[in-house]
Amino acid sequence: MLLNILKINNYLVYVYLFLLALVAGVFSINYSANAPVFANSVLSFFILQDNYGIVSKIIGIILLLANVLLFDLFINSQEVVEKNNHVPSFLLSLFLCYAISLNPLHPMLFAQLLLSAAFWFFISIYKTDRVYSPVFNGAFCLSVATIIYPPYSLFIVLCFICLLILRTLSLREWLLALLGVCLPYFFYFSLLFLFDKDTHQVGLNLANSFHAPRIPTYLKGSFLINFSVITVAVFALIFFLIKTVSNKIKTQKAFVIFLWMIIFSVPTWFIVSTGAAFSGLLSAMPLSVFCGIYLGNAKSRILAELLTWVLLVLFVVSMLQQASVIN
Numbered sequence: 001m002l003l004n005i006l007k008i009n010n011y012l013v014y015v016y017l018f019l020l021a022l023v024a025g026v027f028s029i030n031y032s033a034n035a036p037v038f039a040n041s042v043l044s045f046f047i048l049q050d051n052y053g054i055v056s057k058i059i060g061i062i063l064l065l066a067n068v069l070l071f072d073l074f075i076n077s078q079e080v081v082e083k084n085n086h087v088p089s090f091l092l093s094l095f096l097c098y099a100i101s102l103n104p105l106h107p108m109l110f111a112q113l114l115l116s117a118a119f120w121f122f123i124s125i126y127k128t129d130r131v132y133s134p135v136f137n138g139a140f141c142l143s144v145a146t147i148i149y150p151p152y153s154l155f156i157v158l159c160f161i162c163l164l165i166l167r168t169l170s171l172r173e174w175l176l177a178l179l180g181v182c183l184p185y186f187f188y189f190s191l192l193f194l195f196d197k198d199t200h201q202v203g204l205n206l207a208n209s210f211h212a213p214r215i216p217t218y219l220k221g222s223f224l225i226n227f228s229v230i231t232v233a234v235f236a237l238i239f240f241l242i243k244t245v246s247n248k249i250k251t252q253k254a255f256v257i258f259l260w261m262i263i264f265s266v267p268t269w270f271i272v273s274t275g276a277a278f279s280g281l282l283s284a285m286p287l288s289v290f291c292g293i294y295l296g297n298a299k300s301r302i303l304a305e306l307l308t309w310v311l312l313v314l315f316v317v318s319m320l321q322q323a324s325v326i327n
Contacts, residue, residue: 002312003305006086007296017072017086018065021093025064027316028097029057029104031323035275040205041107042147042188050103060104067112068093071285074120080254081293082246087308088292094315095284098225098276101322108281111149115285118142122162123257126250135163135173139180147188147202150209151272151282154264156181161260165253213270221277221321228314229280232307233287236294245293255289262286277322 005016034051038044052059072089075081081088099106121138125131139159146153159177167173185202192199216222245255265283274281298304320326 001305002308003087003295003301006090007084009084013084013086014069014072017068017089020090021065021068022061024093024097024315025061025100028100028319029060031319031325032057032060032101032104033323034104035102037103037106037275040150040209042205043105043107043110047105052105056104060100060106060109063105063109063113064093064096064100067096067109067116070113070120071116071288074116075289078120078123078254079246079248079251080123080258080289082251082297085292085296087296088288091292091295092284092288094311095278095281095288097315097319098274098278098281101277101319102275107149111145111152112285114141114145114148115152115155118145119162119257119285122159122166123250123254125162126166126253131167131173132176136176136180138162139177140184143181143184147184150206151268153206153209154268154282155261158257158261158264162257165256210271211273213267216269216279217273219275219277219322220324221318222279224314224321225278225318226280228311229278229287229291232291232295232311235298235303235307236290239294239298240290243297258286258289262290277318 006013008016034056036050038047038050068089071092072086075088076083076085096109096112099108118138118141121134121141125134128134142152142155142159146156159181160174163170163173163177188202189199191197192201198204245252262283265280265286268282269279272282280287295304295308317326
């Protein structure tokens, strides 16, 4: 039932998708801890306190819905998934709710918009002639995302992996990507200098975002959400081992890019303390794609529907445990 309404072939699907994301967002934001999450972000210069009451909650919901819409338009327009599969966008909304549960204005919510835009630009260059602007724009967006949320800096190398996968080697394109990565940091350093701020702040933000490798800290609600996501991911892995992703070359190449993204995001589980019960928060984007493709195309529809509802139920219980509403 739930999966069927996320695959219908008309604009009504966006109403359902927005309603589901809205319900999940409102539920999560009511248990927001208003945690101090801005210390290592450029947003610390603009957001001077952790709790703006109802205003921050409204902005948080808007950011969540904007992320869902942009991500959905990206994966469908660029053939990352088969036509009319909106399950990945729904999963992304659930995962981002863990950022909202920390703070409605979490830097990740801003950075994720830029991350989606960056990969939209990059994947759009496949088999096109005019690629200079998308290459620069994609690298620029990804670089700005790392300034807003420094843990995303691990994804910088994906700029060049995208070029290797999607294009033949071109020095000009690589230089444009490098320029797009460097320019936001140049502006950042320049503004810090002009406003008499500590220019070492950039390096400090990056260094303070990571810690020595260790097993993720167990938090209330962690087991349920991590167990449910890993279970769906295992079924997705089996699905991809026995079935071709797609006959479309572009979809196959996009799949490889997201495979690289999950590879680079796995270390963040052990070197980044997000503070959320969901350990794979920085893997939200590729996990949404892989699990969403599986759930949207699984041959056993009953099993896929069951897994989706189990994920939803455990998401609710996990959120309540994280907020110490239940044990």
